[in-house]
Amino acid sequence: ALVLVCILAVAGVMLYPLFKKDMTVSKVPPPVPDPLKTTGTTIASLPPSPPKPTVAANEYPVIPVKPVPLPEPPEPPSFDSVVKKVRELGKKKEAAFLRLWVDKVEFKIGDSVSYYFQSDKDCYLVVFNKTSAGELVQIFPNRFNPDSFVEANKKYSIPGEELDIALEVTGPPGRDEIVALVSDERFDLFSENFDEQPFFEVSKKNQALLEKISGNIKMTEKLDLAQKRITYSIIN
Structure with missing residues (x-):
């Protein structure tokens, strides 16, 4: 029993600081005095805020x-560009239903030449000649056949x-x-006007005409075109 009393006494001595700390009453700090109440100053009596500085219109930074x-x-459009665009029309689709030929494959300057074509179906046709001299001539339609409509199985010359x-073959050789x-x-x-020339030749110097043809090409590019082409030689 004496030993138990000693143990309890020692435990009490060791635990006392802990209980003492928990039982300590924390001190509440005194309230901070309100300067408005202590001095008797009201908000209305505070000095007004200083005015904001103004900037003149010409003082704003100029942003370039x-x-x-x-x-x-x-x-x-130039003559060469018109020729290039015309030759590209319908190039991706061959007109297999159309036959196009000439009398022979080689001509001498001064020879006569005729062109022939025949279609297996009704269609509309424009035929032009890019000559060895670099000219561009529409040979069908023409003054003698002004309508571009072609009947099926009919031979045209x-x-x-x-x-x-x-x-007449005019050359130069090529x-x-x-x-x-x-x-x-x-x-x-x-052109569909053949009053001045039976076979319409595109003038290289007529800029208004080149612009008109360029516009016609843009409209024609929207159509489902097919192409057939042949060549022949010209010698002296």
Whole structure:
């Protein structure tokens, strides 16, 4: 019993600081005095806020604005660009239903030449000649056959077997290229007016005409075109 009393006494001595700490009453700090109440000053009596500084309109920083360049106008079509675009029309689709031929594959300067074509179906046709001299001539339609409509299984000749006229090979030596463009819809590339010339030749210096043909090409590109072309040689 004496030992138990000693143990309890020792435990009490060791635990006393802990109980003492928990039982200590924390001191509450005194309230901070309100300067408005202690001095008797009201909000209305406070000095007004200083005015905000103003900046003159001409003192704002100027931000440079880069001018937006306007797109350059497209270059006017040239004769060479028109020839290139015309030759590309319908190039991806061959007109297998159309036969296109000439009398022979080689001509001398001064020879007469005739062109022939025949279609297996009704269609609309434009035929032009890119000559060895670099000229571009529409040979069908023409003054003698002004309508571009072609009947199926009918043989056509240019200038026409019933006409007392002939087309002469003018040269220079080289190759002439005959291109036929075919469509199920009527279209116009160069001209339907043959008052001044029986076979319409595209002038290299007529800028208004080149612009008109360029516009016709853009409209024709929307059609389902097919192409057939042949070439022949020209010698002295």
